[in-house]
Amino acid sequence: MDSTMMYYDMVGSVVRDKIVVHFGPFESIGGISNVMLNLSNNLKNWHIKIVKTHSNNSLLSMLREWNNSRRILNKMIIQDKIDLAHVHVTHSLSWWRKLGIIKKCIKNGIPVIIHIHSGRFDIFCSTIFGIPGRALKRATENNEICKVVVLENRWLELLKNWIPGDSEVIRNYSNINFKSKSKNRNKNENLQILMMARDSKGKGHEFAIKIMEDILSKENKIKLVMTGKNPEELEDDLDGHIIARGWVSNEEINRLIDESDFLISPSLFEGSSMSIIESICCGLPCIVSTASSETLGIPELVLDLSNPKDWSKKILNLSKEDEYKRILAEIEIQKNKYNPEIINSQWDEIYEKLIKN
Numbered sequence: 001m002d003s004t005m006m007y008y009d010m011v012g013s014v015v016r017d018k019i020v021v022h023f024g025p026f027e028s029i030g031g032i033s034n035v036m037l038n039l040s041n042n043l044k045n046w047h048i049k050i051v052k053t054h055s056n057n058s059l060l061s062m063l064r065e066w067n068n069s070r071r072i073l074n075k076m077i078i079q080d081k082i083d084l085a086h087v088h089v090t091h092s093l094s095w096w097r098k099l100g101i102i103k104k105c106i107k108n109g110i111p112v113i114i115h116i117h118s119g120r121f122d123i124f125c126s127t128i129f130g131i132p133g134r135a136l137k138r139a140t141e142n143n144e145i146c147k148v149v150v151l152e153n154r155w156l157e158l159l160k161n162w163i164p165g166d167s168e169v170i171r172n173y174s175n176i177n178f179k180s181k182s183k184n185r186n187k188n189e190n191l192q193i194l195m196m197a198r199d200s201k202g203k204g205h206e207f208a209i210k211i212m213e214d215i216l217s218k219e220n221k222i223k224l225v226m227t228g229k230n231p232e233e234l235e236d237d238l239d240g241h242i243i244a245r246g247w248v249s250n251e252e253i254n255r256l257i258d259e260s261d262f263l264i265s266p267s268l269f270e271g272s273s274m275s276i277i278e279s280i281c282c283g284l285p286c287i288v289s290t291a292s293s294e295t296l297g298i299p300e301l302v303l304d305l306s307n308p309k310d311w312s313k314k315i316l317n318l319s320k321e322d323e324y325k326r327i328l329a330e331i332e333i334q335k336n337k338y339n340p341e342i343i344n345s346q347w348d349e350i351y352e353k354l355i356k357n
Contacts, residue, residue, distance in 0.1 A: 017047045018355055019081055023069060023101050024088030024115075025054035029198050029247055031274035032088050032117050035172050039086075042175070042344050046351060053097060066097055073101060077108050083355055086113045090271075091124035095132060102139055102146070111145040111354035119269035119291060122158040133162040140164050144357045147350060151272035152294045170346045173338045174278040176254055191222040191319055194260035194284075196253065196275035197267065199228040204266030204289070210308035211264065211315070212238055219316060225256060257282050261324075262315055266305060267291050280334050285327050287314055297334050301327070 020043070026036050040048045053069045055061040076082040085105045089098045098114075105112045114136075118124065125133030140146050141164060148167040150156060156167060193212075197203035205226060212224045216238060223241050230246040237243070248256070253275075257263075263279040263286045270276075270291040277295065279286050286296055293302045303310050318327050 018083040018351075019049060019076075020046045020084045020086055020351060021049045021051055021073075021076065021082050022086045022088065023051050023053050023073075023098065025094075026050050026052045028052075028054045028056050031172070032090070034174075034250070034274050035117070036088060038173060038175055038340075039344075039347065042340060043347055043351075045348055053101075054094075070100065070104075073104060077104070077110070082110055084111045084113070084351060086115060088115045088117060090116075090118035091120050091132075094118075095124065095136075099135060099139065106139070106143065106146060109145065111357065112147070113350065113354070114140065114146065114148045116148065116150050116155065116159070117271045119267075119271040121155075121271075125159065125162050136162045145354060147354055149350070154294050155271075168346075168350065170350075171338060171343055172272050172274055172277055173340045173343045174274065174281045175340065176257070176278050176281055191219070191262075191315075192260045193222065193224045193315065194256055194263045194279075195224065195226045195228075195265070196256070196263065196278075197226075197228045197265070198247070199230075199233070202268040203228065204268065204305070205229050207266040207305060207308055208264060209236075209238070209242065211266070211311045212242060214309050214312040215315065216241060218312075225260065227253075227256070253278065257284050260284060261319065262287060264311065264315075265289060265292050266308075266311065268305070270295065277338055280331055281338055283328060283331055283335075285318065285324070285331055287311060287318075297337070298327075298330050301330075 022036050022040065024036050025032050027033055036050060040050055051069045051072050052065050055065045085101065087098050087101055089095050102112050102114060125136060140148055148163045149170050150159065150167060151169070151172060153169050156169060195205070195208045199205065205228065208224060208226060215222055223243060225243045225245060227245045227248050229244045231244045234242060234244050257279055263275065263284050265273055265276055265286065265288040267273070267289050268291060272295050273292050276286050276288060276292055287301050287303065288296050289305055290302055296302060303314060318324055
């Protein structure tokens with residue numbers, strides 16, 4: 001098939017390539033940017049464009065990007081250069097900004113995908129006397145050109161009061177795919193734990209430090225590398241056993257995954273963590289909170305956040321050679337559900353159905 005999807009009129013002449021436009025926080029801090037990049041690089045059957053709706057620099061720059069995205073959308077509609085809008089949303093202001101894009105597209109007969117990434121969207125829908133949830137429901141019910149897509153099966157249940165019954169699940173995926181160095185880990189080497197998350201209270205950086213404090217009371221040959229948090233923000237690096245890296249590039253993420261032995265994700269909320277998915281695809285064992293139970297899919301590696309000592313005990317037990325080999329095999333099985341070819345074909349099918357409608 002050609003690199004763009006072609007449609008034909010009644011006599012068989014080519015109309016034109018179909019244009020899919022992604023609206024979201026492209027190049028901003030967070031996993032959504034990586035999702036947008038993956039889709040734009042890998043959905044070869046469509047002419048894909050990206051419109052940025054967010055900036056991390058300042059409130060003024062964020063407003064500038066937002067106003068610019070609306071201007072671009074208006075121009076695309078006038079010039080008939082948009083056939084489907086793929087809108088990436090989270091909770092709070094992100095939803096209210098994107099709702100304008102969604103309404104504008106529906107009003108002009110442009111099919112819309114509402115791609116929900118937030119790990120707190122169910123809570124958000126119930127806030128402000130349920131106004132956000134009602135807004136979502138009004139935008140999507142009885143609407144054949146609007147499709148809601150969520151990241152995992154649990155979200156169909158959590159959001160069932162606000163999203164249509166035909167909403168679909170399509171997982172995030174990672175293009176990173178290599179055999180982690182940790183597969184050949186020497187028990188005499190230092191143990192390296194990795195935590196990849198933006199600097200947000202709900203992501204669990206403080207909890208990760210407590211895990212390290214307990215491990216260091218038993219084992220000294222260990223270090224924790226944390227992204228998201230900058231070195232100057234650490235109150236104590238535990239004598240050099242904690243390394244804060246701030247926000248890092250995709251190339252640096254690859255290197256950190258390659259040299260680490262475990263990923264930990266002690267997060268309160270997650271939609272579907274890209275750091276966990278990237279680690280799974282590279283064969284790196286993960287220990288996660290209940291927020292990422294479905295993402296990981298291995299119950300024995302899911303712990304609650306009541307006691308950091310449970311996490312340290314799990315890490316030390318699994319670092320034993322036989323246990324480590326066993327859990328590597330479990331991680332390898334989970335890679336199948338993040339197959340890019342299968343997931344890309346799901347997007348192709350949704351795009352084609354919506355445009356035909």
